[in-house]
Amino acid sequence: MNEPLLEVNGLEKYFSIKSGFFRRELKYLQAVDGISFKIKRGQMFGLVGESGCGKTTTGRLLVKSIAPTAGEIVFNGKSIIELDDDEVRDFRQSVQMIFQDPYQSLNPRMTIFDIIAEPLKIHKIGAFNQREELVAGIMEKVGLSPAASFIFRYPHELSGGQRQRVAIARAMVIKPDFIVADEPTSMLDVSIRTQVIELMKKLQEESRVSYLYITHDLAVARYLCTEIAVMYLGKIVESGEIEKVTQNPAHPYTQALISAVPIPDPSYQRESIAIIGGVSKPIDLLPRCRFYDRCYERDQHCQSQAMPDLHEIEEQHFVACYQR
Amino acid sequence: MAETILEIDNLSLRYKTKKGDVKALNRVSFQLEKGLALGLVGESGCGKTTLANAILRLLPDNAEITGGHIYFDKEDLLLLAEQELREYRWKKISMIFQAAMNALAPVYRVGDQIIEAIQNHAPEFTYSAAKERVQRLFELVGLDCSRIDHYPHQYSGGMKQRAIIAMALACDPDLIIADEPTTALDVIVQDRILKRLNRVREELGMTMIYISHDIAVIAELSKVMGVMYAGELVEFGSTLSLFKQAIHPYTAGLMNSFPSIKGAKNQLSIIPGEPPNLLNPPAGCKFHPRCQYVTAQCRQVRPPLYRSPTEQQHFALCWHPLGANGKENDHE
Numbered sequence: 001m002n003e004p005l006l007e008v009n010g011l012e013k014y015f016s017i018k019s020g021f022f023r024r025e026l027k028y029l030q031a032v033d034g035i036s037f038k039i040k041r042g043q044m045f046g047l048v049g050e051s052g053c054g055k056t057t058t059g060r061l062l063v064k065s066i067a068p069t070a071g072e073i074v075f076n077g078k079s080i081i082e083l084d085d086d087e088v089r090d091f092r093q094s095v096q097m098i099f100q101d102p103y104q105s106l107n108p109r110m111t112i113f114d115i116i117a118e119p120l121k122i123h124k125i126g127a128f129n130q131r132e133e134l135v136a137g138i139m140e141k142v143g144l145s146p147a148a149s150f151i152f153r154y155p156h157e158l159s160g161g162q163r164q165r166v167a168i169a170r171a172m173v174i175k176p177d178f179i180v181a182d183e184p185t186s187m188l189d190v191s192i193r194t195q196v197i198e199l200m201k202k203l204q205e206e207s208r209v210s211y212l213y214i215t216h217d218l219a220v221a222r223y224l225c226t227e228i229a230v231m232y233l234g235k236i237v238e239s240g241e242i243e244k245v246t247q248n249p250a251h252p253y254t255q256a257l258i259s260a261v262p263i264p265d266p267s268y269q270r271e272s273i274a275i276i277g278g279v280s281k282p283i284d285l286l287p288r289c290r291f292y293d294r295c296y297e298r299d300q301h302c303q304s305q306a307m308p309d310l311h312e313i314e315e316q317h318f319v320a321c322y323q324r
Numbered sequence: 325m326a327e328t329i330l331e332i333d334n335l336s337l338r339y340k341t342k343k344g345d346v347k348a349l350n351r352v353s354f355q356l357e358k359g360l361a362l363g364l365v366g367e368s369g370c371g372k373t374t375l376a377n378a379i380l381r382l383l384p385d386n387a388e389i390t391g392g393h394i395y396f397d398k399e400d401l402l403l404l405a406e407q408e409l410r411e412y413r414w415k416k417i418s419m420i421f422q423a424a425m426n427a428l429a430p431v432y433r434v435g436d437q438i439i440e441a442i443q444n445h446a447p448e449f450t451y452s453a454a455k456e457r458v459q460r461l462f463e464l465v466g467l468d469c470s471r472i473d474h475y476p477h478q479y480s481g482g483m484k485q486r487a488i489i490a491m492a493l494a495c496d497p498d499l500i501i502a503d504e505p506t507t508a509l510d511v512i513v514q515d516r517i518l519k520r521l522n523r524v525r526e527e528l529g530m531t532m533i534y535i536s537h538d539i540a541v542i543a544e545l546s547k548v549m550g551v552m553y554a555g556e557l558v559e560f561g562s563t564l565s566l567f568k569q570a571i572h573p574y575t576a577g578l579m580n581s582f583p584s585i586k587g588a589k590n591q592l593s594i595i596p597g598e599p600p601n602l603l604n605p606p607a608g609c610k611f612h613p614r615c616q617y618v619t620a621q622c623r624q625v626r627p628p629l630y631r632s633p634t635e636q637q638h639f640a641l642c643w644h645p646l647g648a649n650g651k652e653n654d655h656e
């Protein structure tokens with residue numbers, strides 16, 4: 001129970017890009033740049049940060065949809081990079097990904113039944129009539145009920161919220177141990193979003209599946225997750241127990257980020273920390289703290305030293321900053 | 325008693341489509357005091373953009389206003405000819421359109437686009453006067469003046485949004501309507517832009533209608549708020565009053581649909597079902613199929629206007645107002 005389901009060590013993903021006038025110059029975009037974290041069994045782990053910081057790339061690395069440039073991903077005690085064919089099949093059965101856009105992630109030419117049953121087919125689980133039962137069962141669970149009224153429909157005949165329920169049902173039907181949910185509610189409308197958030201919470205509590213929950217919405221991360229990691233330009237700058245990180249952020253970036261989140265309470269006087277500039281692309285980086293250019297607490301040391309590593313500042317709370 | 329700058333009176337609008345009429349606005353009424361910021365919230369398709377566009381009559385050909393009045397400074401805009409209305413656009417009322425940051429023309433310098441907008445609507449401005457004005461506007465919205473001669477692709481998303489705001493402020497309007505100006509921007513950028521927009525608004529004493537689906541943004545930005553549902557304005561009043569005691573069950577549910585980064589972690593409440601299709605909206609109260617307090621009356625008759633006992637201007641359309649007759653407001 002205590003040993004983590006997933007352990008990531010020094011994970012890197014560099015994309016090569018062409019730049020320069022004749023696009024001859026080869027450069028590297030350091031999308032994920034040496035990150036480490038652990039996800040426990042049955043845990044909802046949040047990965048937050050602004051657009052382009054490397055969240056989706058991390059998610060894709062974890063489900064083995066792209067290969068890392070360096071680093072190690074240990075799932076259930078085995079490195080997923082060195083799996084043989086049989087093991088890869090098992091791995092694919094134990095991890096699933098749910099995407100942001102339910103419009104694009106479902107095959108428009110397949111019926112709802114075929115979409116949800118497809119993972120069962122691929123992994124040869126159950127005879128046909130058993131599959132019907134499994135699919136009907138999971139559909140009721142995700143709130144696509146009565147299942148009979150949905151199974152012969154196509155994705156375009158469903159609303160956005162219903163489509164995301166189909167995507168969740170498809171991910172859950174083979175009873176995975178681990179799900180990467182990449183902004184699963186960001187395209188949904190408010191009332192539908194809350195329904196889906198509550199659904200994921202309920203399924204997680206019932207099934208003890210582990211989640212990497214990717215979002216840019218810190219309030220949602222706080223609501224759902226027990227631990228989070230905050231990314232900035234390919235690095236994790238702060239991580240730990242959810243209340244510690246969100247209520248008592250330590251890294252200047254996390255402090256600025258959290259102070260910018262609007263509060264749904266008109267009597268609350270929010271003071272935001274002003275930071276300069278915006279997020280750039282992780283190309284041609286100087287070997288120092290990623291946040292240096294925008295930091296309001298930087299000093300000589302920060303300028304000349306390498307990117308700081310995460311260190312523990314209190315129990316279950318880690319930060320990568322020389323000032324802490 | 326402060327002066328009313330805008331009054332919407334029983335406004336109804338439909339879009340004609342092949343499948344039938346989309347009843348996008350149904351008898352919307354409210355009054356907005358000069359100098360205030362009004363936040364309009366509601367889910368996708370409830371009619372927010374339609375209401376905003378109707379004020380300036382920037383409507384597609386298939387739209388038809390089927391009833392009501394729009395008074396701006398006591399003048400009924402619906403009675404004005406297109407030519408007369410043009411005098412209002414930009415100069416008295418300006419608009420920041422939804423997804424406007426993609427609307428900057430890619431091949432023209434940003435500064436020139438704003439100068440052109442100024443000269444189109446206020447021909448009395450010479451080129452150099454307009455250029456000076458642009459510099460002043462850039463300072464106002466927090467853009468570096470060296471950016472005036474840059475092209476849109478040299479701008480980040482947040483900078484484009486500031487340029488759009490600058491453009492909307494160009495002719496010093498009395499009312500500015502901002503339709504989701506910060507969706508798709510990161511939270512830090514959104515925060516900076518909203519702070520700036522609000523500061524400029526206060527400095528210039530402008531009235532604003534701010535449209536958003538994010539109740540937290542509305543809570544922070546606006547003194548009064550309106551909640552729309554399925555083409556109707558179901559609740560309206562001071563933001564403080566709505567948050568303290570929502571009258572409409574939809575408002576109460578909406579307020580409890582947003583987790584907060586601060587304060588106690590409350591269980592979110594689920595509003596079951598989905599918003600109706602406006603081709604065929606439900607009879608009676610539009611919210612009745614999703615409402616836990618529904619009775620026969622709700623299914624048949626449009627609810628009357630119920631006024632809050634503690635705040636006159638706070639009202640909702642509901643047969644079973646929360647907080648009335650000792651009924652508990654169960655959003656807490």
Ligand SMILES: Nc1ncnc2c1ncn2[C@@H]1O[C@H](COP(=O)(O)OP(=O)(O)OP(=O)(O)O)[C@@H](O)[C@H]1O
Nearest residue numbers: 015029031050051052053054055056057058281282
């Ligand atoms: N296939 C690719 N080739 C080149 N660059 C890429 C590729 N995929 C992602 N990137 C770049 O890597 C960086 C991280 O991208 P990623 O999609 O992981 O960010 P993200 O945190 O998910 O952002 P968002 O919140 O916008 O979804 C970005 O700068 C992106 O442009």
Ligand SMILES: Nc1ncnc2c1ncn2[C@@H]1O[C@H](COP(=O)(O)OP(=O)(O)OP(=O)(O)O)[C@@H](O)[C@H]1O
Nearest residue numbers: 339341346348367368369370371372373374384602
């Ligand atoms: N030109 C049009 N023709 C037909 N129907 C339309 C047209 N424009 C909007 N509608 C419909 O009118 C209703 C109100 O649309 P509107 O754009 O005002 O909603 P909104 O509240 O601004 O939504 P969003 O939050 O998605 O911007 C919707 O049902 C929409 O589908």
Ligand SMILES: [Mg+2]
Nearest residue numbers: 055056057182
């Ligand atoms: Mg992403």
Ligand SMILES: [Mg+2]
Nearest residue numbers: 372373374422
């Ligand atoms: Mg709109």
